[in-house]
Amino acid sequence: MKINKFYVVMLLLALVAPFFLYPVFLAKLLCFALFACAFNLMLGYVGLLSFGHAAFLGTGGYITGWLMMNSGITPELAILLGTVVSGALGALYGKLSVKREGIYFAMVTLALSQLVFFIYLQAPFTGGEDGMQGVPRGHLLGLIDLSDNMNMYYFVLAIFLFGFWLIHRTIHSPFGQVLKAIRENEPRATSLGYNVNDYKWVAFTISAALAGLAGSTKTLVFQLASLTDVHWHMSGEVVLMTLVGGVGTIFGPVVGAGVIVTMQNYLSGGELGNYIHIIMGFIFVVCVLAFRSGIVGEFQKVWKRNFG
């Protein structure tokens, strides 16, 4: 019951936020929150650290950007197709990588995402280092003008809520229970008769598709798809967001993305602009040393100890 009230409060905050804060910043925050939630599905609930999620974020972005510029379809279709292509890529990569675990899984996903990076660097349609510039936002369903920042924000919010709901639903389904069982004790899950690789593969595909959804949406918000989104730095950043917020908690990645994006946003313009990577690295170290379960994880512990 408490949780439900909490969700309602958060939703209301999200609905009124653009009247007080810059909508594009909030939309960016939601895109990264969705990306981190998608990543957390793998790290937090299956226990696999993917180090190549930027490939899916970038693929969604480039496909959607290209469609918006060249095909004349409406934005929701372009986003859908971007998501589908990312999901398909995720299915392929998942098939190749879920047979391995731990550091080997991370290395396989990293290597595959570097392949994707190189393709996007060289392929003419992406614009290489220049990125895909001037992507039109278009009209949602042919009716609502997304070039208005407020409309764009509420569209992004709807997408985020859909993605968040889907992850929530996945985790709390029997399928999600099996994933958690695999995370806790894989041999036991196998002995119970579950084909763990198939479960991991499906989870990887869902995660990749949602990362693609985040990338597609981000491209529309910024009207730009660039190599930053496919670079391995981005794969690292999403790990940081998830760890800072709290691995394996449903709200952790959202909080983590909020913290990191806000920091990047406010530090980049100020005196500390040159030190942004040092500051983020410092936070990462403190996080790993002092509160390993992240902001949300620690908060839950304190809550349970005192009120639970």
Add this chain to the structure above:
Amino acid sequence: MKMMKKTLLAASVAAIASSAAMANVSDGKVKIGVLADMGGVYADICGQGCVTATQMAVEDFGGEVLGMPIEVVSADDQLKPDVGSAIVRKWVENEQVDAVGGLVSSAVVGAATKVLTDAKKIALISTAASNAFTTKACSPYNVHWTYNVAALANGTVKPMVEAGKKKWFFITADYAFGHALEGVASKVINDNGGEVVGVARAPLSTTDFSSYILQAQSSGADVVALANAGNDTVNALKAAAEFGLTDMMDVAGLLVFTPNAQAMDANVAGGMRTTTGFYWDYDDKTREWSERFMARHGSIPAMGHAGAYSMTMHYLKAIEAAGTDDSDAVIKKMKEMKPDDFFSRNATLRADGRMVHDMYYVEIKKPDERRDSNDIMRVVSVIPGDQAYAPMLPECNFK
């Protein structure tokens, strides 16, 4: 009593409205954003120096225009189009920025100018080289000041081809600027009876140029053209010297900024000729400004620094003449008024946003020719603007 309050309120609202209408300056101030590379390979040619130059222009103008204060804000684009365009978007949509100056890497500027044009705000481009901003991506709100790739190719490449250097090899920065420079230079080479025998494209911020130099070495070219800029040129030339390439063939730096020339080994770079939009030691007027800049910034100005000052000054003068900071009116005035200062000689701002002015064909001095560490170049000849820049495209005439 209530009535009185209402009248007072109405009167004060009217007073505020009318004072705003008289000044015609949005938000009660003129705000200029400077987007530059604060820590990357272009930081020396338009980083903090471009902010300083813009601030100098604002101070020399008197700090206010039409009775309203002028504010300068700055940010680091990290040479990334996504970072740069996001900052510009935030500035114009949320922080009342009226014009954005600096603008260094052509990739970032391409993304930033699209945002600015959508928002009907002025782009004051000081250091980007691509000619796209006044050709295929031209916009009524683009003002391209210091130089462009056409001027570099006409200035540097043409005399060399005419002197008999027919076979060219390019080491090109692999993004908008490099592609544009290589394209324009190749056309100049082909039109004058030369040929391009090979191209190697290196990513921006490459530190190890050895593989590209080896390709150049085996190409059999007369000239290796460096179609890159900033520290990339410095590193490429260093590698060329280490591999003995500079003894075998000519190396032409197509875009050499003064601070980069200063960082090069004078024994290697000495004698190299290139084209620039400004040289600090040209005459008394350039020296007067450059010495003031040096006192503030600590090093000699690159052409982009001088350009940033000059275009900011012209922008502010246009606001004063137009009596408003409305972009359309200001751009119109900027194109009507002739820019004329230590930087802009025989200059006009064309209807397509290209500022056409005298360019300089310069030679980098050999070590024994230099009187001190700031004495880097010698002006060989002045190239009149109409010979340096390509003619205006009819579709980019925004008169």
